[in-house]
Amino acid sequence: MLPVLARQLLRALADLVVPHGGLGSAGTVKGRLSGIHHLLRGLHQLGFTGDAGALTRTVLAEYWMGQDNRHEAHDRMLLRRLDDLEGVLSPDVRRMVDGRTFHPRLIRNRRPLPTYSEREWKALTEAAERSVAQAWAAHRQALQDAVRGSCFGEHASGPPPAAILPPPIATCGAVSASPWTFWPGWTNAA
Numbered sequence: 001m002l003p004v005l006a007r008q009l010l011r012a013l014a015d016l017v018v019p020h021g022g023l024g025s026a027g028t029v030k031g032r033l034s035g036i037h038h039l040l041r042g043l044h045q046l047g048f049t050g051d052a053g054a055l056t057r058t059v060l061a062e063y064w065m066g067q068d069n070r071h072e073a074h075d076r077m078l079l080r081r082l083d084d085l086e087g088v089l090s091p092d093v094r095r096m097v098d099g100r101t102f103h104p105r106l107i108r109n110r111r112p113l114p115t116y117s118e119r120e121w122k123a124l125t126e127a128a129e130r131s132v133a134q135a136w137a138a139h140r141q142a143l144q145d146a147v148r149g150s151c152f153g154e155h156a157s158g159p160p161p162a163a164i165l166p167p168p169i170a171t172c173g174a175v176s177a178s179p180w181t182f183w184p185g186w187t188n189a190a
Contacts, residue, residue: 012082
């Protein structure tokens, strides 16, 4: 599975280890090895078969969009070091590796967003209530149209066929509740 790319990434990892780079513990190196395996497996699943020089922005973007920021950061570090050592990445891929991340790091001490003012909160609440009321009205209208037969055939009357009805939502003694309970002249007694 991508043996040339694997060797290239391992050379980059070796150069990231002390004394050349900042990786000093065995656990960190093992984590980066796992990251290389993850990258190779993901690229292979996308159908990529080349070495680092054959990587494209499209392939990297597709892969990174499916990953979290930890994998992306490690991949960028390895690819950056590989290109520093061997100059194998195309210029547009190198710009992508050096550029903005798809998954920005979480900032631990970020200040919380300001709260909504009473006016903003009221406007949001009213907009949500309007949206729900419109959806409910459209739903009720569709049910009334179904009773008249405009949804289930020209001459249909009454509720829709039992095969498409949802099960009752709740049962309490002899009374059961369902979205269909308000249909005129129809009960969903089981």
